[in-house]
Amino acid sequence: MDMEGTLMEALGIELVKMTKGRVVMTMPVDERTRQPFGYLHGGASVALAETAASLGAAALIDPETELSFGLEINANHMKSKREGIVTATAEIEHHGRTTMVWTINIRDEEGALICLSRCTMAVVKKR
Template identity: 85%
Template sequence: MKFQREGTLIAALGMEIVEIIEGRVVMTMPVDERTRQPFGYLHGGASVALAETAASLGAAALIDPEMELSFGLEINANHIKSKRDGIVTATAEIEHRGRTTMVWTIKITDEEGALISLSRCTMAVVEKR
């Protein structure tokens, strides 16, 4: 799968791709000055950005890039635990793969495996025009 990294949110937030296989994506992101909110903790928006990015890459890996595009349609997140520094890991797994939508569950964990955030993201699949 070909995609642009430089000049995107992936690069700006320091996200790294660990694994992309059919129906599963694993990514990491640092908890640092790029991803913290003003009170020194991981920003919920950064967690959501990581979750949607993982689901987006997963969806892109499952479509025909010559004929289709995928876009985030909806995402929700429950922020379970705070984090001040280190690395978080997002694991996105497909729950539903339809003709025009996909639904992904994304778990973000810390280095010890503790759940930081839990998201569900619906991806739209549209024909290229």
């Protein structure tokens, strides 16, 4: 996967594992992903969550005839974090013809839940 020039590169997001219906990714909590007060930026968590759901959805469509795009995302930020690594685990909850729904848990190194997100992906035909 070519990350050069993408948000994944800018935020230091890395793919750890991808299987059908499940994606695991990591992201550092550092100067790229902190808000001005020194804590993990909620937007960075959302970017990580949507990236994981997007890669998972892309793996489940026919790339010759279909595209997938984020349609909706929500996030509940449970705990703050100043440094280290967070790990997102995205799992598919619904795989329909035109939509997919993914649940994404973002946890710290100790397993504490940092962010709980749900992302709906649209599946559209290529024109």
